[in-house]
Amino acid sequence: MKSVNVYIPGTVSNVGSGFDVMGFAMGGVGEKMRVSLIDGNEIRLVDESGYNLPMVAASNTGAVALQSFRKALNITQGFEIVFETKIKPGSGLGSSASSAVGAVFGANELMGSPFTRKELIYFAMDGEEVASGSRHADNVAPAMLGSFVLIRSLNPFDVVQIPAPESLFCTVVHPQIEVKTSEARSLLPKQIPLKDAIQQWGNTAALIAGLYQSDFGLIGRSMTDLVAVPVRCRFIPNYELAVERAMAAGAIGFSISGSGPSMFAFSDSLETAQKVADAVAEVFTAQGIERQSYVGRIDPTGVKLQ
Ligand code: HSE
Numbered sequence: 001m002k003s004v005n006v007y008i009p010g011t012v013s014n015v016g017s018g019f020d021v022m023g024f025a026m027g028g029v030g031e032k033m034r035v036s037l038i039d040g041n042e043i044r045l046v047d048e049s050g051y052n053l054p055m056v057a058a059s060n061t062g063a064v065a066l067q068s069f070r071k072a073l074n075i076t077q078g079f080e081i082v083f084e085t086k087i088k089p090g091s092g093l094g095s096s097a098s099s100a101v102g103a104v105f106g107a108n109e110l111m112g113s114p115f116t117r118k119e120l121i122y123f124a125m126d127g128e129e130v131a132s133g134s135r136h137a138d139n140v141a142p143a144m145l146g147s148f149v150l151i152r153s154l155n156p157f158d159v160v161q162i163p164a165p166e167s168l169f170c171t172v173v174h175p176q177i178e179v180k181t182s183e184a185r186s187l188l189p190k191q192i193p194l195k196d197a198i199q200q201w202g203n204t205a206a207l208i209a210g211l212y213q214s215d216f217g218l219i220g221r222s223m224t225d226l227v228a229v230p231v232r233c234r235f236i237p238n239y240e241l242a243v244e245r246a247m248a249a250g251a252i253g254f255s256i257s258g259s260g261p262s263m264f265a266f267s268d269s270l271e272t273a274q275k276v277a278d279a280v281a282e283v284f285t286a287q288g289i290e291r292q293s294y295v296g297r298i299d300p301t302g303v304k305l306q
Contacts, residue, residue: 001080003036004109005306008102009299010093012172012264013138015148016223016255017203023094023138024148026170028296031098032306033062034082035106041076043067049086053099058130061096062103065127069104072123073114079107091174091292092262097139100127105144105303117144117302122157132259133182139258146302148211164298165214169273171251173242173280174262176290179235184259187231196226216268220253223266232260239263242283249279270295 009030013023031049038044043063047053057063062081070077081103087095104123108115115123124140141149141159148162192200203222210218233239233256242263246254250272251265263280267273277293284291 001036001038002110003034004106006033006035006102006106006303007031007306008033008098008105008143008303009146010087010095010294011097011139011142012092012170013094013136013142013258014225014228014255015207016225016229016253017200017207018138018150019225019227020136020138021151021204022148022207023142024164024170025142025146025299025302026093026172026294026296027299029087029093029172029294030299031087031095031102032084033099033102033106034084035103035110036080036082037110038078038080040078042078044078044080046080046082049083051086051089053083053086053089060099061127061131062099063127064130065100065124066103066107068126069107069115069120069123073111075111077111081106088174088292090178092257092260093172093174093294094139094143094258096131097124097128097143100124101140101143101303103127109305118157118159120144121159131181132185134185142302144302146300147298150208162208162211164300165211165216167268168216169267169270169295169297171246171265171267171273171277171280172257172262172294173277173284174292174294175236175284177235177237177261179232179259179261181259184232184235188228189231192227200226216252216266219266223253223255225255228259229256232256236261236263237287237289238283242280245279245283246276249275251276
């Protein structure tokens with residue numbers, strides 16, 4: 001059986017002010033899968049992750065993405081996907097995107113690389129849509145390309161990779177409360193006042209400039225989001241206190257990772273990133289809420305063969 005082993009990094013989407021248009025790949029947190037060519041036309045799913053993943057092809061993000069890859073190539077080649085380790089589903093680190101990205105990246109390698117990484121994002125988005133109920137690329141694109149990615153447009157498809165400052169570290173804290181992406185999206189305002197829109201695109205543009213210039217002050221003050229965070233922070237008990245504690249511990253900036261409930265912070269050293277993790281974790285421990293923390297650099301590469 002011809003197989004490839006694939007590693008896919010976790011991702012943080014939105015990055016504060018870049019709602020639905022920005023995300024980055026996180027170093028040190030990822031998952032592994034094995035993709036194989038098999039006889040017949042089945043997409044066979046094997047879950048070794050221990051997370052009870054959806055094993056019906058129509059609701060598994062990897063299988064849906066792979067199906068759209070096959071359709072584009074007009075092939076019925078059978079594949080097996082073995083989910084060896086998974087980023088915890090619902091952790092806010094793009095677990096559903098990772099499965100979709102890994103499946104199409106692995107299949108593309110096995111078929112002799114008919115598509116570029118950027119082209120593969122399109123198929124991965126079909127998988128992501130199954131999990132989140134909407135079509136967005138701010139997790140799948142950074143998982144595929146690495147570093148920060150800006151999604152300028154979905155149609156026509158136009159994504160831009162943005163360099164990450166070398167000494168930028170990230171903390172992610174995941175409190176064990178459930179927030180469904182589809183619900184977190186349905187509560188968002190359909191319209192925003194012009195003055196908020198002006199502030200928002202000022203922030204998003206400045207965030208990009210801050211990343212290019214490694215200007216940590218600019219990055220931090222540009223992360224403020226006026227679209228999703230004001231609504232979604234209500235789902236996270238004591239969110240404001242978590243912000244306060246993270247900033248007091250030395251964070252550059254703080255926001256919600258994707259639709260939550262995970263939160264992330266940037267710091268300028270590993271030591272500070274760890275202090276921020278401890279300070280934010282304590283806010284949830286004190287409320288009797290279990291949490292997990294992750295600390296790492298930005299992943300520069302995205303999905304890769306192992
Ligand atoms: N940009 C999306 C959202 C990411 O915030 O709804 C969801 O994972």
